[in-house]
Amino acid sequence: MKIVYYVNQFFGQIGGEEKAGTPPQYVDKAVGPAGGFQTLIKDEAQVVGTIICGDNYFNEHKEVALKEILAMVKDSGADLFVAGPAFNAGRYGMACAQVSAAVQKELEIPALTGMYEENPGLEEARSEAYVIKTGDSAGTMRKALPLMAALGLKLLKKVAPGLPSEDGYFAQGRRVTVFSDKRGSVRAVEMLLKRLAEEPFVTELPMPVFDNVPPAQAIADLSKATIALVTSGGIVPLGNPDRIQSASAQKWGKYDISGKKALKGDFYTIHGGYDPVYANAYADRVAPLDVLYELKEEGIIGDVYPYFYTTTGTGTSVASSVAFGKEIGKELKEAGVSGVLLTST
Amino acid sequence: MVKEIERYGIPIIHMATITTISQSVGANRIVPTVAIPYPVGDPSMNEKDEHELRRDLVLRAVKALGVNVEGPTQFE
Structure with missing residues (x-):
């Protein structure tokens, strides 16, 4: 089975900020984190290519870049697409997110990326692709890649991923049917009893958090x-x-x-x-x-x-x-x- | 930004054209404005009328800072 990987100019070993304007290019091997990913998945699948694109190029020419990258992914015949991880890098995160979401949505190839919870790319990707939770800097690569590889293997083998908390990805906002050995009323009463006893419990339906700031006092004069x-x-x-x-x-x-x-x-x-x-x-x-x-x-x-x-x-x-x-x-x-x-x- | 500045206890007026966004992010004092590219202006007017329009909007905004509100309020 084939994997195509996406990285920016930095992780693609082309250069730093001065190379951020580089248009996407396809390399017939695993570059940068793609190499680490290959090591982790052993011989279960092969990273056949790495797409390297400058962060500025992507963000400044988004439509053209997406088109070019999607064509490269399509031509490679990939069974799985992996991008990043982008940690807390904003431009890289936006690129990983938008490319992953588009690959999943338009090519219907399972797409996987990774980023920090405050990365602005997260909201762009999470409902379409799988986004593994990572730390905020590349120093956490060693923790991020094994989680990405584990989930990547499940996606390749068409094994249903576990819950977000089990497989380490951000919740996608979907409700899925799961079987439980206890019916809802029993679970609800148990949760209520725990709550009354001030014991820890986990809700099955987290409520959205609305953060309101009370109006400040008016200026008197x-x-x-x-x-x-x-x-x-x-x-x-x-x-x-x-x-x-x-x-x-x-x-x-x-x-x-x-x-x-x-x-x-x-x-x-x-x-x-x-x-x-x-x-x-x-x-x-x-x-x-x-x-x-x-x-x-x-x-x-x-x-x-x-x-x-x-x-x-x-x-x-x-x-x-x-x-x-x-x-x-x-x-x-x-x-x-x-x-x-x-x-x- | 509006919300975080107000969190310091400083009253803040948000002058915005898309007031639905303003309300959804939690601004408490809002003055609806003219258009996205010129919230407090109107290039179709002559200079004097445009200035009057801007003065009217800004004066309304400043005065709103002197009014206590309970929650999100539009000053029209």
Whole structure:
């Protein structure tokens, strides 16, 4: 039986960031982690080829890249497709996830990858392909590969995988029929008794977690309030000095706007998710410093916080957004900012 | 980002066009805006009218920071 493997330029031993723009290429052997995978599955199947693609190439030319990669997988006649593991690498994770999901969905070849729980690729892949839980860095490769190989062998042999907790993959959001030696009412009562006795128990149907933040107390006197301006609309100084990504942002920027009456002229947008013409002509259409300055001059608000915070909201993972919010919020809290105006495109 | 900033106890107003997303992520104070590429503007207007529109939206947003709310609330 045949396996085709997918890795990025780094694990494919082509090079580092400078080679991230490399288009996909097919090599007739097991490269990088594919070699380790081959060792683990012994002679039960053979890694016939490794597809190596630069992370930037994939993420910047997603449709073309997917088409090329799917054609390579199809031509190889693979019985199983394996990608990564990507650990917590965002671009690599997105590539592994989208390629795996497409192979499973469009070619109907079982696809398997591995990543860390906060990898933004996880949500792209988990409902289609099997995603093994890994640590957050390549240092955990030795733990990840055996789990991937074990599940890979089951998929090759068409053996039904165990539950996510048994085989170490992320739950796919499917309900499957399983046989139990006790009927539901008995299990429910047993669970209730354990719960009443404060003993550990495992639910059979985890409820989704809704994380609500209670509304913060209103500002008592706006005329004494310092208001900060934040946007996810990708508004940055001309030239984008901090090279904030135009999609799937990995960072945010902070720019001195003290004394500025408007962003127009000195700022533009690098956001890849909307037509930039209108914001480039007049950045305050996205981040309205002009009006905030006016309200300060008129005494309606006390002051405008001298730094403007910005990032790109498109394709940016929840995990990244949460991290940005925590980091920006901490600075604003320490600076004693009274309130925040956040615009989104 | 809105939620994490508010977690520090700082009131925050989310100005967004797709308010369904804003509500689903858990923003508590929301001002619906004009369009995705120009939330607080309208290039079809003359400069004066566009400025009035932006001023109206931003003033509404700032004033909303001075209003206590129980849960997700849109200020229209």
